[in-house]
Amino acid sequence: MDLVLHVWRQPGPDAEGRMVRYDAPGIDPDMSFLEMLDVVNERLQTDGEEPIVFDHDCREGICGTCGMMINGVAHGPQGGTTVCQLHMRHFSDGDEVRIEPWRSAAFPVLKDLMVDRSAFDRIIQAGGYISVNTGSAPDANEVLVPKASAELAFEAAACIGCGACVAQCPNGAAHLFTAAKVSHLGLLPQGQPERRIRVERMVAQMEAEAFGSCTNHQECEIVCPKEISIDYIARMNRDFLGTKLRGQIQAKAG
Amino acid sequence: MKWIRDFYRSSLGKKAVMAVTGVLLFGFVLLHMLGNLKLFLGPEKLNGYAEGLRAFGEPILSHGDLLWILRIGLLVAVGLHVVSAWQLRRLNARARPVSYIRHKPQAATYASRSMFWGGVLIVVFVVYHLLHMTVGNVHAEFVAGDVHHNMVTAFANPFVSGFYILAVLALGFHLYHGLWSFFQSLGWTGPRLSGFRRKFAVAFAVLVSAGFMAVPVAVLINLVR
Amino acid sequence: MQLNAKIPKGPIANKWDRHRFELKLVNPANKRSFDIIVVGTGLAGGSAAASLAELGYDVKAFCFQDSPRRAHSIAAQGGINAAKNYQNDGDSVFRLFYDTVKGGDYRSREANVHRLAELSLNIIDQCAAQGVPFAREYGGTLDNRSFGGAQVSRTFYARGQTGQQLLLGAYQALARQIAAGKVTMYPRCEMLDLVLVDGRARGIITRDLVTGGIERHAADAVVLATGGYSNVFFLSTNAKGSNATAIWRAHRRGALFANPCFTQIHPTCIPVSGEHQSKLTLMSESLRNDGRIWVPVTADDARPPGEIPEEERDYFLERKYPAFGNLVPRDVASRNAKDVCDEGRGVGPGGLGVYLDFADAIQRVGRDTIEARYGNLFEMYEKITGEDPYNAPMRIYPALHYTMGGLWVDYNLMTNIEGLYAIGEANFSDHGANRLGASALMQGLADGYFILPYTIGDYLARHMGDRVDTSHPAFEAVESEVQARVDSLLAVGGSRTVDSFHRELGALLWNRCGMAREESGLKEALEQIPRLRAEFWRDVTVLGSGDSINQALEKAGRVADFLELAELMCRDALGRAESCGGHFRIENQTAEGEALRDDENFSHVSAWEHRGDGEEAVEHREPLEFEYVKLTQRSYK
Numbered sequence A: 001m002d003l004v005l006h007v008w009r010q011p012g013p014d015a016e017g018r019m020v021r022y023d024a025p026g027i028d029p030d031m032s033f034l035e036m037l038d039v040v041n042e043r044l045q046t047d048g049e050e051p052i053v054f055d056h057d058c059r060e061g062i063c064g065t066c067g068m069m070i071n072g073v074a075h076g077p078q079g080g081t082t083v084c085q086l087h088m089r090h091f092s093d094g095d096e097v098r099i100e101p102w103r104s105a106a107f108p109v110l111k112d113l114m115v116d117r118s119a120f121d122r123i124i125q126a127g128g129y130i131s132v133n134t135g136s137a138p139d140a141n142e143v144l145v146p147k148a149s150a151e152l153a154f155e156a157a158a159c160i161g162c163g164a165c166v167a168q169c170p171n172g173a174a175h176l177f178t179a180a181k182v183s184h185l186g187l188l189p190q191g192q193p194e195r196r197i198r199v200e201r202m203v204a205q206m207e208a209e210a211f212g213s214c215t216n217h218q219e220c221e222i223v224c225p226k227e228i229s230i231d232y233i234a235r236m237n238r239d240f241l242g243t244k245l246r247g248q249i250q251a252k253a254g
Numbered sequence B: 001m002k003w004i005r006d007f008y009r010s011s012l013g014k015k016a017v018m019a020v021t022g023v024l025l026f027g028f029v030l031l032h033m034l035g036n037l038k039l040f041l042g043p044e045k046l047n048g049y050a051e052g053l054r055a056f057g058e059p060i061l062s063h064g065d066l067l068w069i070l071r072i073g074l075l076v077a078v079g080l081h082v083v084s085a086w087q088l089r090r091l092n093a094r095a096r097p098v099s100y101i102r103h104k105p106q107a108a109t110y111a112s113r114s115m116f117w118g119g120v121l122i123v124v125f126v127v128y129h130l131l132h133m134t135v136g137n138v139h140a141e142f143v144a145g146d147v148h149h150n151m152v153t154a155f156a157n158p159f160v161s162g163f164y165i166l167a168v169l170a171l172g173f174h175l176y177h178g179l180w181s182f183f184q185s186l187g188w189t190g191p192r193l194s195g196f197r198r199k200f201a202v203a204f205a206v207l208v209s210a211g212f213m214a215v216p217v218a219v220l221i222n223l224v225r
Numbered sequence C: 001m002q003l004n005a006k007i008p009k010g011p012i013a014n015k016w017d018r019h020r021f022e023l024k025l026v027n028p029a030n031k032r033s034f035d036i037i038v039v040g041t042g043l044a045g046g047s048a049a050a051s052l053a054e055l056g057y058d059v060k061a062f063c064f065q066d067s068p069r070r071a072h073s074i075a076a077q078g079g080i081n082a083a084k085n086y087q088n089d090g091d092s093v094f095r096l097f098y099d100t101v102k103g104g105d106y107r108s109r110e111a112n113v114h115r116l117a118e119l120s121l122n123i124i125d126q127c128a129a130q131g132v133p134f135a136r137e138y139g140g141t142l143d144n145r146s147f148g149g150a151q152v153s154r155t156f157y158a159r160g161q162t163g164q165q166l167l168l169g170a171y172q173a174l175a176r177q178i179a180a181g182k183v184t185m186y187p188r189c190e191m192l193d194l195v196l197v198d199g200r201a202r203g204i205i206t207r208d209l210v211t212g213g214i215e216r217h218a219a220d221a222v223v224l225a226t227g228g229y230s231n232v233f234f235l236s237t238n239a240k241g242s243n244a245t246a247i248w249r250a251h252r253r254g255a256l257f258a259n260p261c262f263t264q265i266h267p268t269c270i271p272v273s274g275e276h277q278s279k280l281t282l283m284s285e286s287l288r289n290d291g292r293i294w295v296p297v298t299a300d301d302a303r304p305p306g307e308i309p310e311e312e313r314d315y316f317l318e319r320k321y322p323a324f325g326n327l328v329p330r331d332v333a334s335r336n337a338k339d340v341c342d343e344g345r346g347v348g349p350g351g352l353g354v355y356l357d358f359a360d361a362i363q364r365v366g367r368d369t370i371e372a373r374y375g376n377l378f379e380m381y382e383k384i385t386g387e388d389p390y391n392a393p394m395r396i397y398p399a400l401h402y403t404m405g406g407l408w409v410d411y412n413l414m415t416n417i418e419g420l421y422a423i424g425e426a427n428f429s430d431h432g433a434n435r436l437g438a439s440a441l442m443q444g445l446a447d448g449y450f451i452l453p454y455t456i457g458d459y460l461a462r463h464m465g466d467r468v469d470t471s472h473p474a475f476e477a478v479e480s481e482v483q484a485r486v487d488s489l490l491a492v493g494g495s496r497t498v499d500s501f502h503r504e505l506g507a508l509l510w511n512r513c514g515m516a517r518e519e520s521g522l523k524e525a526l527e528q529i530p531r532l533r534a535e536f537w538r539d540v541t542v543l544g545s546g547d548s549i550n551q552a553l554e555k556a557g558r559v560a561d562f563l564e565l566a567e568l569m570c571r572d573a574l575g576r577a578e579s580c581g582g583h584f585r586i587e588n589q590t591a592e593g594e595a596l597r598d599d600e601n602f603s604h605v606s607a608w609e610h611r612g613d614g615e616e617a618v619e620h621r622e623p624l625e626f627e628y629v630k631l632t633q634r635s636y637k
Ligand SMILES: Cc1cc2nc3c(=O)[nH]c(=O)nc-3n(C[C@H](O)[C@H](O)[C@H](O)COP(=O)(O)OP(=O)(O)OC[C@H]3O[C@@H](n4cnc5c(N)ncnc54)[C@H](O)[C@@H]3O)c2cc1C
Pocket: C039, C040, C041, C042, C043, C044, C045, C062, C063, C064, C065, C068, C070, C071, C072, C073, C074, C075, C076, C077, C078, C079, C080, C162, C163, C189, C190, C191, C192, C225, C226, C227, C228, C237, C238, C239, C242, C243, C245, C246, C282, C401, C402, C423, C424, C425, C426, C437, C438, C439, C440, C441, C442, C444
């Protein structure tokens, strides 16, 4: 099939960017979206033009490196899929495809379609862990985890940190990402000791990173490649509010 | 007090404030709507009800006191609700300084995206409405204390009715999202709640809108005169 | 050169214990005064960096991805082994040790493997405590599954995303140390060379992939945890960025490269769909627990699978290996798949595929159970191929997956360069000539959490107080070499893209040094590779500049190194005139077509020394001795 691409090209973080039109003829439906871009890039280079820069690594939907807006939707039209796993059979001959980078104050564009998502790392650094030094763990079966909690925690832990939730959210909120990590650890018995301080710190960091607020648009869960539910956002809200109120009660009592 | 400031500084805190005040406001409009329906029971009942509101709490409180307490409560709730809405909106605008050339929402509803401007419309309406029905200075035939008369004479004018209807439709949309959303903001979820939330929101959004709308419509079609 | 593996004396079960006692310790206050560079933040590097920082060392960690959480380890699906014997099915440390040595076709060190089996217990404990959401039974205890090459259920898993969950555990531990100021993280930063001062590793030269800045970093020890080199084949299951540059540059500075020809082919990958293919996708081997592998009995049978009756199907693994059936080790499964395809019985486009059929399993345990076990794999398969595996069998084909070869290290995981360590897939590892499923994660984490943090202290304790900083002339010299190399890649100005060279190299290597190798083919490759390399340096095109993000430049540097490494692989494969594990020499097979080892002549590690451009590498041998495991011809019949 033959496609027409409109791709955001921006030479550097502070440079002006613009949409540039490229023809992409002879695209095989079995190609992945990134393979389609590879083909375009090969041609650009042979013609002496610098290739389109985009982030990617595993190309199997697990590392969370890839991500771009395709016709106004993060990771493109197929739900529950990263762009590296999106295949061209979901497009048809003659389609015009608009490709833009994630747009968020917290994710500055580095070049073309590549953005800086280090804000996510800083949210994890703020408290997204269980403090257990190497060597100090008890036998793994000593702490029993009800299967249901394990499953619920797993579903949150599946987050690949791609940033699509932020990109798609009309408010540029990072609630789904943050909630997923808060919930993953907060649902497990191992995560209980730090549960309250974790949610406070992670939320505070999230807010310090210039992400927006959540007004429950539900966009994020639709584009999330791991289909993480916004129920986790509610859970984070509950943990956060509970922590704040309880903290007050304890302060009074103490 | 520091913890309140801390709490409010967080966007999650602001959302909680919006949710709590939103629910209070919802409580008010629900009761107000039910009260308005006494129109259909005739002037005595409706006017008696209006008077009853003022007399409530006597003799412990003097005439109209409770109403004032409620009014102040409402005013505070509206204030907090509107201020946090405004602040969150600014925050969200800053979170995406460069907008998309194309952005295609996948789930956000018309209601969820019009919360702010819908809210503004409601405020504008309420200001007009107070001058109209409570103070009476934009009402040509206003008679203090005769609520029935005030309503019937006002809604005979299709423009006035039209504006009221528009406003309560906006309120319906606002509640359609808001009454689902506040569960989320306050962290009330769970497998049993999730189906219920949507139904709850739809039911009350429709109920409130329709209930309010019944009054001007009934006057327009001469059902009540 | 004398290779000293420094294996401790004593009975195998006590070696590690005793060794730990004998290692010198650094007192807590002094740890602060040591800087350690860890390149790579996969399971090995991430766990090492976090553990070293917990101990008090100052750590600088590097990765080329935008976040340490994205290292290639994240893609591991199936699981991680541990001899916990939670299933009460007769597992033990000794059995895991035995299985691993046997699975590796007797080309690994007994002492290392035994230590690995011992530490497997601690790994699971550590990971569970970090909040890794392993699969659980209803009673809340950990669940296990079985995996290729073992008859006990000892594999711990987190659905099909075990690597991701384990890596997130390590990443979170690392994040905690970054927050504590003990680890300085350098993401999007690629190591391009190693700096030696007086024969000891004292630092690295990196390129900041965002600004293009070439930078110097000094330390008291350097740890390479940069993963494997399967991408030398262009098409492999590795992440696109996985590369050999760090270990190859270290090799060029004197580190020995061991067993480079030991590569592993994974039997259950999604077949190639066309010219554009950029990588291959693995589907967890655990699929073989329930899926049955077959091809039509007759060649060129073009009927759709559903129309081929039972008696016209050849379940070739079950037929040839009744004891293990579909669960034979990877190399055996892969080679058999290749054989049936060579006979013209392959299925799908190009005849390069065999069926992996779940119809029986779905009938036996129900669709829901199968969905619970493999749901995400089935989904992935459908996304990629557009076919629904619940209704039609999957098509699979072997693909390059893992490299057992890597930098030679001693029992302390130190290379022959003082102060240079290699851990995880980057070292020549404990897997011998073939790695069993679910044991790479185990090895990476054993190295990073539980071995390196002790052994590195022994080295540092012996070098208290002699510090070097980046103003040392050695740094300046290496930096200018790195700069010159970057400049020369940009200056070629030829007509072919980097990828086109990479593809050509990959195809050549797959044909000559892939699943089956032969003297004539290897010799041919040894002539073709230098030619291709010369053409690369004459005709590659790398547009843009070096002072900003330039992905073509990054790739060019990596491919240039692959073009050198490929030659060494072929040389090693040619020298090893036996078949063992993943290394199958056509000349060396039994009458039934099984790999035929030659323990007499090849029971050793081949460690190669770089002698300069244009000169042949020199082989050094570390003999392997087996005291506890009896060498037998592997048999999975
Ligand atoms: C698809 C797939 C599935 C697998 N499934 C399993 C399984 O189920 N069980 C199992 O046990 N094993 C499995 N394996 C194998 C296992 O995942 C790997 O062997 C293991 O994760 C390697 O870990 P590592 O830490 O050594 O390296 P990696 O995870 O590859 O990490 C390498 C790190 O080095 C960095 N790096 C590399 N070069 C440079 C450089 N020049 N400069 C700076 N940084 C650099 C990278 O950024 C990265 O952080 C699987 C492998 C694949 C490909």
